[in-house]
Amino acid sequence: METQALDFPKIHAVLRTNGTGEVTINGTSHPIQADDEAAVLREALRLITDTAAHLGRPVKVTTTDPDGQGLIVVSPEGHVSEAAPAKTAPRRQKAPAAAPLITSVPEAVPAPAEQPAATVAAPVQTTPTPAHEPDEAKQPVTFASSVDQSQSPPTAAPEQSTRRSLKETSFLVSAPVLEPAAHGWRGILTKLGFRMEPSAEELTEREDIRTVSQHWPGPRTVAVVNRKGGANKTPTVVMLSAILARYSGAATVAWDNNESQGTLGWRTEQGGHNNSVLDLIDSSQTLLSPSTNAAEIARFVHHQTSDKFDVLRSDENEEGDHEVTAEEVDIAHQVLTRYYRLIVMDSGNTARSANWRQMIHHTNQLVVPVTAIEDRAEAARLTLQTLESRGGHDAELARNAVVIVSESTDSKRSMSGDALKRAKAEAQRIADGFAPHVRAVVRIPYDPALVNGPIRYEALQPATQRAWLAAAAAVAKGF
Incomplete structure (x- = not known):
């Protein structure tokens, strides 16, 4: 196995007695922290085995552990063997009960960072330490202790190797390369030329972006x-709409499905016309004609120039004497699904109205916004309870709903520090x-x-943008 192992990639593994370790692959550090030395060893070997499996051949690893320094070879199947005399210090046979802990190890020499190693899951064959073995009977946990003793000593491979089919060989790298950190102090160091891995928070943000970009x-x-009115429906x-349109690039429309007159048009940009959902319904036959091009929808919606989505306003006539019917909801929805991939519907406060119930009939994902005020939360609970009691599609929407709890929407003045603390506590209570x-x-x-x-x-x-990104990702997971 050793003869197949090359000096690339440069891998150095460190095992410490305090439950920590580190695997450095071509200059990229992978810190390890676990409950005990055995767990650190298993995780280190997993990382190394993943690299060997990805390359399709054994890899050489320089090691530093409580016994000293050595050189091992790890196969793609997780077999470990010694590539050379593994220790520079005499090997211990037993760990004395009062053996001093080694608190420092030689630093790994970083290799060039232009060739990061990708990983592919592969089994690691290690032997766990018995849970109740007396301390004086335990052998020290070292890289040498993971060597498969049943294997014959490494010998030179025969000059003639088994010929493999070209169909079984590929030079393509399937695992994506992890991009370096872009935010926080890690991002600053990256800009200065030090390749830093992203933090857990940045990785979570990247995953949310990937989810909403699908x-x-x-x-x-x-x-x-x-x-309940004032529950933050329109801002939601x-x-x-803004986040899903920005990240996915999908044609998105926000539709004010209030049965009479809604406020979505007041909180968004107005285009060069005054058309509303009623005008769209009146022109539905033309808009659904095969000869009508996609640009014609702009006559009826109001484009948001910064946030890249369109708004279909509710009826705003002065008399306010028209209530949208279930049939009109069906017509408008049929038109919009021809021109848009995503429809986000605002709603009125009457769950019994025909247009509200027909909206639910067309819904794929339910979102229930609530502010940190008890009557808004109670109204949200009753809304979900009503849908659940109806059974079928409505009940399924309620069970898979996303609830978005806003801490406050105080419209009179900026909130004091104590008021913000109370709002946060109340928001947490409602969320729980x-x-x-x-x-x-x-x-x-x-x-x-x-x-x-x-x-x-x-x-x-920025904190609000991040929170809304998480909310949009939660919604998109229901698609």
Whole structure:
């Protein structure tokens, strides 16, 4: 096995007696921390075996452990053998009860960082230490202790190797290369030329971005509902539409499905016309004609120039004497699914109205916004309870709903420190109450940019943007 192992990649593994270790692959460090030395050893060998499996051949590893320094060879199957005399210090036979801990190890020499190693899952064959073995009977945990003693001593491989089929060989690297850190102090060091791995928080953010950036087959409809006014429905519609449109690039429309007159048009940009959902319904035959091009929809929706989604406003006639019917919801939805991949629907406060119930019929993902006020939370609970009691599709939507809890939308003045603390505590109480009953609960911090006027994603504070990204990812997981 040793004759197949090359000096590339450069791998150095460190095992310490304090439950920590490190594997450095071509200059990229992989710190390890576990409950005991045996667990550190297993994790180190897993990382090395993954690299060998990815390369399809054994790899050489220089080691530093409590016994000294050595050189081992690890195969893609997890077999470990000594490649050379493994120790520079005399080998211990038993670990004395009062043996001093080694608190420092030689530093690994970093290799060039231009060739990071990708990983592919592969089994590691190691032998765990018995759980109840007396301390004085334990052998020291070292890299040498993982060597498969049943294997014959490494010998030179025959000059003639088994010929493999070209169909079984590929030079393509299937595992993606992990991009270096871009945020925080790790990102600063990356810009200075030190390749740093991203933090756990940055990896979570990358995963949320990947989730909201996906495209799915067929259109999807999101309904934002709460039977209580002032529950943050309209800001939720705007923010979900903005994030999904920005990251996925999918044609997205926010539709104000209030039975009479909604407020979505007040919180968003107006285009060069005054058309609403009623005008779209009146022109539905033309819009559904095969000869009509996609650009014609711009006559009826209002484009958001910064956030890249469109708004279909509710009827805003002065008399306000028209209520949208179930049939009109069907017509408008048929038109919009021809021109858009994603529809995010605002709603009124009456779960009994025909247009509300027909909206639920078309919904793929339910979102229930609530502010950190008890009557808004109670209204949200009753909304979910109503849907659950109806059974079938409605009950399934309720069970898989995403609840978005905003800390506050104080419209009169900026909140004091004590008020913000109370709002955070109340938001956590409400979030904990909903968590057992729905698929996901996301909290949104207070942000004055959401209180009054047109809502813009770029106007939000970074923490608020991050929270809404998490909320949009939770929604997109339901697609």
